[in-house]
Amino acid sequence: MSISQTVQSGDWKGEKHVPVIHVEDQVAAGQDVEIKVSIGDEIQHPNELEHHIVWIKVFFKSEDGKFPVEIADFNFSAHGEDGLKTEPTGVTKVKLEKSGTVHVLSYCNIHGLWENSKDVKVK
Amino acid sequence: MSISQTVQSGDWKGEKHVPVIHVEDQVAAGQDVEIKVSIGDEIQHPNELEHHIVWIKVFFKSEDGKFPVEIADFNFSAHGEDGLKTEPTGVTKVKLEKSGTVHVLSYCNIHGLWENSKDVKVK
Amino acid sequence: MSISQTVQSGDWKGEKHVPVIHVEDQVAAGQDVEIKVSIGDEIQHPNELEHHIVWIKVFFKSEDGKFPVEIADFNFSAHGEDGLKTEPTGVTKVKLEKSGTVHVLSYCNIHGLWENSKDVKVK
Amino acid sequence: MSISQTVQSGDWKGEKHVPVIHVEDQVAAGQDVEIKVSIGDEIQHPNELEHHIVWIKVFFKSEDGKFPVEIADFNFSAHGEDGLKTEPTGVTKVKLEKSGTVHVLSYCNIHGLWENSKDVKVK
Ligand SMILES: [Fe+3]
Ligand SMILES: [Fe+3]
Ligand SMILES: [Fe+3]
Ligand SMILES: [Fe+3]
Numbered sequence: 300m301s302i303s304q305t306v307q308s309g310d311w312k313g314e315k316h317v318p319v320i321h322v323e324d325q326v327a328a329g330q331d332v333e334i335k336v337s338i339g340d341e342i343q344h345p346n347e348l349e350h351h352i353v354w355i356k357v358f359f360k361s362e363d364g365k366f367p368v369e370i371a372d373f374n375f376s377a378h379g380e381d382g383l384k385t386e387p388t389g390v391t392k393v394k395l396e397k398s399g400t401v402h403v404l405s406y407c408n409i410h411g412l413w414e415n416s417k418d419v420k421v422k
Numbered sequence: 423m424s425i426s427q428t429v430q431s432g433d434w435k436g437e438k439h440v441p442v443i444h445v446e447d448q449v450a451a452g453q454d455v456e457i458k459v460s461i462g463d464e465i466q467h468p469n470e471l472e473h474h475i476v477w478i479k480v481f482f483k484s485e486d487g488k489f490p491v492e493i494a495d496f497n498f499s500a501h502g503e504d505g506l507k508t509e510p511t512g513v514t515k516v517k518l519e520k521s522g523t524v525h526v527l528s529y530c531n532i533h534g535l536w537e538n539s540k541d542v543k544v545k
Numbered sequence: 546m547s548i549s550q551t552v553q554s555g556d557w558k559g560e561k562h563v564p565v566i567h568v569e570d571q572v573a574a575g576q577d578v579e580i581k582v583s584i585g586d587e588i589q590h591p592n593e594l595e596h597h598i599v600w601i602k603v604f605f606k607s608e609d610g611k612f613p614v615e616i617a618d619f620n621f622s623a624h625g626e627d628g629l630k631t632e633p634t635g636v637t638k639v640k641l642e643k644s645g646t647v648h649v650l651s652y653c654n655i656h657g658l659w660e661n662s663k664d665v666k667v668k
Numbered sequence: 669m670s671i672s673q674t675v676q677s678g679d680w681k682g683e684k685h686v687p688v689i690h691v692e693d694q695v696a697a698g699q700d701v702e703i704k705v706s707i708g709d710e711i712q713h714p715n716e717l718e719h720h721i722v723w724i725k726v727f728f729k730s731e732d733g734k735f736p737v738e739i740a741d742f743n744f745s746a747h748g749e750d751g752l753k754t755e756p757t758g759v760t761k762v763k764l765e766k767s768g769t770v771h772v773l774s775y776c777n778i779h780g781l782w783e784n785s786k787d788v789k790v791k
Binding site for chain 3: 700704728730733737738739740741742743744745746749750751752753754755757758759760761762763764765766
């Protein structure tokens with residue numbers, strides 16, 4: 300079994316690890332597009348030292364591109380230190396010129412790698 | 423000269439590298455607090471392969487804490503690949519129990535390390 | 546196509562992107578194990594601003610573990626700045642208690658995600 | 669107090685947090701130089717979920733360069749998950765053309781930021 304075969308997915312409304320991708324379905328070419336990613340929108344994921352979401356990476360693969368390009372990498376660093384706990388959510392901003400797919404890869408320190416994707420049409 | 427002595431600062435309205443910290447002055451204890459950091463709010467910083475903002479780290483130091491705790495680490499990954507450019511901005515969310523200071527450290531691949539801070543009062 | 550389906554692999558002797566994993570086949574339980582990962586051992590990969598290896602992540606999945614655990618994350622940060630270029634190689638150290646598999650995931654800013662793995666027996 | 673003013677240092681033989689920089693004093697121009705960084709060479713630092721070294725960043729500032737350039741960023745990801753603990757050490761490789769200083773910045777989740785540096789002469 301390869302590492303990519305361990306990447307899990309599902310419906311984020313029923314599986315708390317699946318990253319949720321908040322982005323418009325249609326955006327204008329060359330305009331700033333906000334992409335928010337979060338985990339636990341419906342069912343909260345634990346956020347403890349022993350068990351937490353460590354990072355989320357955001358990629359974009361244009362419809363005529365061969366490979367995904369990494370756009371952003373969020374690390375949720377605090378898990379109880381001095382009472383601080385970072386929530387597993389991040390927002391990034393990018394200009395899109397071509398339609399394609401936002402891909403998200405995330406990692407729970409106990410339950411491994413998870414993925415999700417959402418198409419974005421550029422007019 | 424040590425690495426910490428190379429960290430630069432200034433007024434973000436006049437110096438384009440200084441990270442801007444967007445957070446309420448007063449927040450309620452134990453509630454989610456959104457912290458947005460960005461670079462170039464007044465004067466845009468270049469966003470090219472040859473010259474771009476690479477990362478921003480967000481810390482919090484409570485007023486009775488001895489050391490800053492890292493809350494989030496944002497990497498702006500795309501700088502022209504397949505036409506994609508990540509804007510140097512990120513949003514994180516954290517619950518605060520005690521008043522303190524949000525500290526931000528950022529890195530430009532040409533102009534090195536920069537910092538800024540903002541106090542937050544927890545009621 | 547999901548992001549995990551874009552992860553490529555192959556024989557590192559013929560495909561320059563495939564990460565090479567240098568670790569003993571057999572190690573003693575509870576002893577420090579050095580794991581070196583590198584890209585381009587046989588055929589060099591470009592190391593330019595326009596085209597370079599950005600990061601390598603190292604995971605371990607024990608034979609009775611359900612999910613891979615991230616051990617280390619290497620970012621190769623310099624690609625020409627002030628003449629500096631980080632080579633795409635890193636070394637990490639970990640104690641293993643159980644046999645399993647070292648998994649490596651890497652990212653080229655032009656050619657996307659790549660993976661490789663190597664079994665390690667703990668005596 | 670700014671974040672850079674919180675960065676601590678000292679003699680690594682007496683203070684367990686200070687990163688140790690292993691690199692030759694003199695190297696040849698344009699040759700691969702191995703830089704090993706580690707924490708706890710003399711006095712071991714704890715490596716537990718509750719208390720551990722999270723990351724080390726390596727920079728180089730050439731003697732005629734104005735700013736430090738980030739060479740590598742190591743994240744020590746495992747702190748007990750499935751029995752795995754990443755040791756706080758990493759090795760990177762870079763070609764140097766000019767004499768200068770290797771700077772290292774590191775972060776303990778309990779004791780904050782630490783730094784050290786070492787000069788390297790390029791012949
Ligand atoms: Fe989990
Ligand atoms: Fe700059
Ligand atoms: Fe490539
Ligand atoms: Fe410590």
